[in-house]
Amino acid sequence: MPDRLRAHAQACAPRSHVPYSGRPVGVAALLADGRWVAAPRIENASFPLTISALQGALALAALTGETVVAVAASVPFGPTGLGEIEQAAGGAWALAAPDLAVRTDVDRPEPGEPVGLTVDLPPPPSVEGGAALALAAADRAVVPASAFPVGAAVEDDGGRLVVGANVEVAGDWTRGLCAERTALVGAVAAGLGPIRRVYVACSKAPGGTPCGGCRQVLAELAPGCAVVVWRGAEAPEVTTPEALLPGAFDGRALGRQGGIR
Numbered sequence: 001m002p003d004r005l006r007a008h009a010q011a012c013a014p015r016s017h018v019p020y021s022g023r024p025v026g027v028a029a030l031l032a033d034g035r036w037v038a039a040p041r042i043e044n045a046s047f048p049l050t051i052s053a054l055q056g057a058l059a060l061a062a063l064t065g066e067t068v069v070a071v072a073a074s075v076p077f078g079p080t081g082l083g084e085i086e087q088a089a090g091g092a093w094a095l096a097a098p099d100l101a102v103r104t105d106v107d108r109p110e111p112g113e114p115v116g117l118t119v120d121l122p123p124p125p126s127v128e129g130g131a132a133l134a135l136a137a138a139d140r141a142v143v144p145a146s147a148f149p150v151g152a153a154v155e156d157d158g159g160r161l162v163v164g165a166n167v168e169v170a171g172d173w174t175r176g177l178c179a180e181r182t183a184l185v186g187a188v189a190a191g192l193g194p195i196r197r198v199y200v201a202c203s204k205a206p207g208g209t210p211c212g213g214c215r216q217v218l219a220e221l222a223p224g225c226a227v228v229v230w231r232g233a234e235a236p237e238v239t240t241p242e243a244l245l246p247g248a249f250d251g252r253a254l255g256r257q258g259g260i261r
């Protein structure tokens with residue numbers, strides 16, 4: 001198990017968006033049913049909005065509703081790694097190696113198939129169809145604190161789609177990830193190309209809008225894309241990261257190019 005899970009973490013690392021540090025990281029989480037999911041590190045010109053590979057992998061794992069039983073990284077975990085895993089995944093954990101954490105109170109299967117991150121948009125492809133997909137994705141939200149489920153979908157230039165939903169970590173509000181960001185992590189992990197559209201939907205707040213953090217992350221990863229916001233009975237609203245965050249501070253100020261390629 002350990003070597004195969006490590007291999008998945010290492011294979012995901014090159015997908016990292018690390019224009020600032022130049023240090024890619026991949027993390028793979030093994031689920032109790034044998035599926036696994038991996039995420040790369042995704043940096044942001046605004047430091048704290050960087051999504052660590054560990055945070056990303058745990059968020060994607062949470063969307064499955066399945067128990068996480070082991071986590072491997074392409075580099076040794078940092079000093080807070082085990083605590084982050086315990087808090088997000090629950091149960092009793094131990095470091096079996098500097099790059100491998102295992103849940104000690106359950107059995108661990110061999111890694112099998114990856115969690116399917118991409119979805120097909122029912123034809124005909126349309127902005128409304130993408131918004132409906134985002135709305136359906138909200139059912140996957142893990143929202144113990146807010147009870148405010150949000151869904152999102154990310155579509156690349158080739159029409160490939162990845163969905164996401166917001167994930168909150170019980171007891172630590174600071175480690176949550178919004179639906180847009182979870183979907184973006186999934187899109188980068190799945191190797192999607194330049195992003196054409198990002199869809200967002202919340203049935204509790206049809207008038208809702210992306211938070212400031214997500215606006216910054218959209219400006220970093222998906223400049224120039226269409227941001228499509230579900231509006232209930234009204235037609236979806238279509239905007240852009242640039243309209244949502246005028247004058248954004250992004251990688252260009254640091255001589256780095258943004259966007260997923």
Ligand code: ZN
Nearest residue numbers: 178210211214
């Ligand atoms: Zn947000």
